[in-house]
Amino acid sequence: MPPAPGNTASQAITAESLTKKFGRREVLHGVSFGIEKGSVFGVIGPNGAGKTTVMRCLLDIIRPTSGASTVLGENPRTAGPALRRRVGYLPGELFLEGRITGRRLLSHYADISGPVRPGRVDALAERLGLDLDRHTRKLSKGNKQKLGLVQAFMHDPELLVLDEPTSGLDPLVQQEFLAMVREAQANGQTVFLSSHMLSEVQQAADTVAILRDGRIITVATVDSLREGAVRHVRLTAAGISASDAGALLAGVPGIGHLEVLPAGDGVELSATLGGAIQPLLRVLATLQLTDLVLQEPDLEESVLELYGTIRGNGGNGNGGTNGAGRRRRRGHGA
Amino acid sequence: MSKPLPLFTRAFVDSWRATLGWAAGLAAAIFIYLPLYPSIGASPEMQGLMDSFPPEMIKALNYDQITSGPGYTQATMFGLIGFLLMTIASVAWGAAAVGGDEESGQLELTLAHGVTRTQVVLERALAILARVLLLVALVFVLIRLLTDSAQLNIRPENLFGASVLFAGLAMLSGSTALFAGAVTGRKTYGLAAGAGVGVLGYVFNAVGRQSTDVDWLLNLSPYSWAYGNNPVANGADWAAAGWLWGISAVLVALSAVALSRRDVGT
Numbered sequence: 001m002p003p004a005p006g007n008t009a010s011q012a013i014t015a016e017s018l019t020k021k022f023g024r025r026e027v028l029h030g031v032s033f034g035i036e037k038g039s040v041f042g043v044i045g046p047n048g049a050g051k052t053t054v055m056r057c058l059l060d061i062i063r064p065t066s067g068a069s070t071v072l073g074e075n076p077r078t079a080g081p082a083l084r085r086r087v088g089y090l091p092g093e094l095f096l097e098g099r100i101t102g103r104r105l106l107s108h109y110a111d112i113s114g115p116v117r118p119g120r121v122d123a124l125a126e127r128l129g130l131d132l133d134r135h136t137r138k139l140s141k142g143n144k145q146k147l148g149l150v151q152a153f154m155h156d157p158e159l160l161v162l163d164e165p166t167s168g169l170d171p172l173v174q175q176e177f178l179a180m181v182r183e184a185q186a187n188g189q190t191v192f193l194s195s196h197m198l199s200e201v202q203q204a205a206d207t208v209a210i211l212r213d214g215r216i217i218t219v220a221t222v223d224s225l226r227e228g229a230v231r232h233v234r235l236t237a238a239g240i241s242a243s244d245a246g247a248l249l250a251g252v253p254g255i256g257h258l259e260v261l262p263a264g265d266g267v268e269l270s271a272t273l274g275g276a277i278q279p280l281l282r283v284l285a286t287l288q289l290t291d292l293v294l295q296e297p298d299l300e301e302s303v304l305e306l307y308g309t310i311r312g313n314g315g316n317g318n319g320g321t322n323g324a325g326r327r328r329r330r331g332h333g334a
Numbered sequence: 335m336s337k338p339l340p341l342f343t344r345a346f347v348d349s350w351r352a353t354l355g356w357a358a359g360l361a362a363a364i365f366i367y368l369p370l371y372p373s374i375g376a377s378p379e380m381q382g383l384m385d386s387f388p389p390e391m392i393k394a395l396n397y398d399q400i401t402s403g404p405g406y407t408q409a410t411m412f413g414l415i416g417f418l419l420m421t422i423a424s425v426a427w428g429a430a431a432v433g434g435d436e437e438s439g440q441l442e443l444t445l446a447h448g449v450t451r452t453q454v455v456l457e458r459a460l461a462i463l464a465r466v467l468l469l470v471a472l473v474f475v476l477i478r479l480l481t482d483s484a485q486l487n488i489r490p491e492n493l494f495g496a497s498v499l500f501a502g503l504a505m506l507s508g509s510t511a512l513f514a515g516a517v518t519g520r521k522t523y524g525l526a527a528g529a530g531v532g533v534l535g536y537v538f539n540a541v542g543r544q545s546t547d548v549d550w551l552l553n554l555s556p557y558s559w560a561y562g563n564n565p566v567a568n569g570a571d572w573a574a575a576g577w578l579w580g581i582s583a584v585l586v587a588l589s590a591v592a593l594s595r596r597d598v599g600t
Binding site for chain 2: 022056059060061062063080081082084085087089091093094095096097098099100108109111112113114148151
């Protein structure tokens with residue numbers, strides 16, 4: 001069952017059972033989610049998962065085959081230009097051609113969007129390190145992307161819809177972009193962004209939806225993803241046999257990929273931990289540790305594992321992703 | 335706050351280089367062809383040369399009245415080189431307005447802003463109209479200026495009527511290109527459809543004039559509606575002008591409907 005879109009008044013975006021067919025090919029199979037006003041919501045998924053299609057439906061660039069959505073409380077299909085003035089949009093593939101300077105192009109987009117505060121464009125361009133007086137067609141991919149970001153942010157819209165916003169940006173500019181997103185959120189603006197990399201989304205977003213093959217696999221907070229994420233454990237211990245150490249660790253909930261090698265009079269051991277840390281620590285306290293590494297959780301890996309699970313056994317498997325407390329899982333068996 | 339007609343302004347102003355180029359081309363054609371009339375069209379040798387050509391060819395090229403000033407201007411400027419240049423310009427603008435913009439990926443971003451699709455089509459059609467009128471006004475003024483020195487003997491009201499038909503003919507091809515682009519989202523289809531109207535109109539006219547057996551082709555030729563009675567010499571057929579402009583307006587309206595009803599950028 002799709003998660004209930006919830007109370008529309010508190011939600012910047014709701015989507016209910018959105019489907020989209022291009023000819024006979026269905027690319028969205030009933031996508032439902034809600035985005036709280038003032039939150040940063042990320043959608044991740046591999047290329048072709050349907051992220052761009054969802055965003056285009058919300059902007060009324062394409063029309064869903066069935067299902068309903070609201071944007072800032074209105075139906076994007078009928079709300080018209082007044083609604084889109086309240087939204088800032090960055091398309092996934094940004095094409096800016098023509099013999100026109102960035103400044104003139106932005107002034108054109110300002111004419112057809114919400115009012116832009118004086119000095120706002122220059123301030124944004126300076127933050128991102130963008131030269132507004134160059135012709136757009138001579139800009140590099142990264143600089144075009146910056147122009148697209150300025151265009152989306154400049155009228156301080158209530159809602160930002162950003163398709164792969166960090167694509168083509170160097171790491172320093174990515175950090176600046178993240179700061180812009182945090183400021184927008186502090187300002188009460190809502191941000192809906194997409195990426196095929198979790199690492200890009202996790203720093204910015206409160207909540208993440210994972211989309212694959214036109215279906216939402218899970219919606220989770222970044223915190224709960226982190227809880228459910230897999231940590232790597234490596235240790236060496238003295239005075240214990242490999243089989244004893246193995247048996248001891250195997251009893252800890254959430255331990256996987258356990259490998260134990262004898263080393264001197266003790267063992268070298270590596271494993272993954274997909275659950276709480278406390279039970280592991282209790283076991284470790286009984287060992288004579290000579291070295292211990294407990295890595296930060298790798299969300300990327302846990303998400304990839306999630307993709308793998310869904311892909312591997314057709315949908316309902318729960319293995320490898322223990323302990324996802326608040327995760328809503330929607331099974332879609334073939 | 336926002337300026338009036340932002341999409342029109344962008345389409346019209348930002349293409350000023352191209353507009354200037356077309357204006358230079360038309361002006362060059364006028365200054366090359368028309369001053370030659372006293373030494374070519376009006377000369378007895380020309381009449382002799384015309385008599386030696388096959389009559390079918392004379393008719394196909396609309397050269398039957400080339401020995402009079404208005405006939406010469408009609409055949410060379412409005413009927414041939416001017417027609418060619420204006421059709422190409424108008425078709426290029428029409429195909430680019432929606433189909434080309436969508437194909438290049440830029441229409442998506444425009445539509446994500448505070449505009450309606452109808453507004454996009456209408457303002458861009460208006461920008462095509464403004465550029466066509468600008469170029470035709472230039473043609474009108476330049477021919478007026480040369481009328482005396484080149485001994486063309488064209489009555490101003492006939493020149494005006496021919497200019498209205500000339501502009502209407504260009505708009506018909508341009509709005510066809512706009513419509514095909516708005517339906518398909520592809521520039522190439524717009525170019526093909528717009529050029530098709532121009533070329534077929536010309537060919538149907540050339541063939542239809544050959545004999546009464548095929549003169550029904552003239553009814554299918556916008557070129558023949560406009561120029562069938564030699565408007566520079568005899569004055570405009572205002573009903574034909576009404577058809578050219580009316581069909582163009584309908585095509586623009588249909589373009590707005592077509593774009594509003596479909597997905598963009600897919």
